[in-house]
Amino acid sequence: MNGGTQTTGRDLAKAALEAARQKAAERGTPPGRRKAGKPSAGGFAQNPRRRRWSGAGADPRDPQPLGRLASRLAVDLGWNDRLANGQVFGRWARLVGEEVAEHAQPVALKDGELTVRASSTAWATQLRLLQGQLLAKIAAGVGHGVVKRMRIHGPTAPSWRKGLRHVSGRGPRDTYG
Secondary structure, eight states: OBTTBOOOHHHHHHHHHHHHHHHHHHHTSOTTOOOOOOOOTTSOOOOTTSOOOOOSSOOTTSOOOHHHHHHHHHHHHTOHHHHHHHHHHHTHHHHHOHHHHHHEEEEEEETTEEEEEESSHHHHHHHHHTHHHHHHHHHHHHOTTSOOEEEEEOOOOOOOOOSSOOOOSOOOOSOOO
16 A cells, blocks of 8 residues: 555566566567477476476376385496395395205305305205205296306314414324223
8 A cells, every 4th residue: 555556466467477478578489488498308398497297197207116216226336236146145044945044054156156054964965956946946036147056065074273383184083982
């Protein structure tokens, strides 16, 4: 209410519309139209400072599941081999079964060769017999080509060599009795 004149919302809207028309005339484009530009990487010609909403179709700007983003990140950074190797160690009991996992542990995985240490020589022999089935189970669980071969070791024998000096020979035998 300045000097008897009252500014209404309608007057403000008319003023804003007139200002937009003047600005469009200065740019050389009709009101409501954008200036033609080259499409951006997403296929849209837009001002990067202005927020645009995606339409009904799938769009790279749409929210993505975390698993898909993590997979894409692993592929981009070249982590797929290390992640697959880690799955063999992390999911060992589920891959080979609880009974086998009690008596055998994976030690190393390098160039597709999995080294496994068994708790006894009998279990090492059993694992060598089951090697084909174990490879099939591992391939089904983590993917084909991750583990191509298995090297199975039994338990290590105790070392009788202690200290800096050593006398050659087989070490103690049945002398306890």
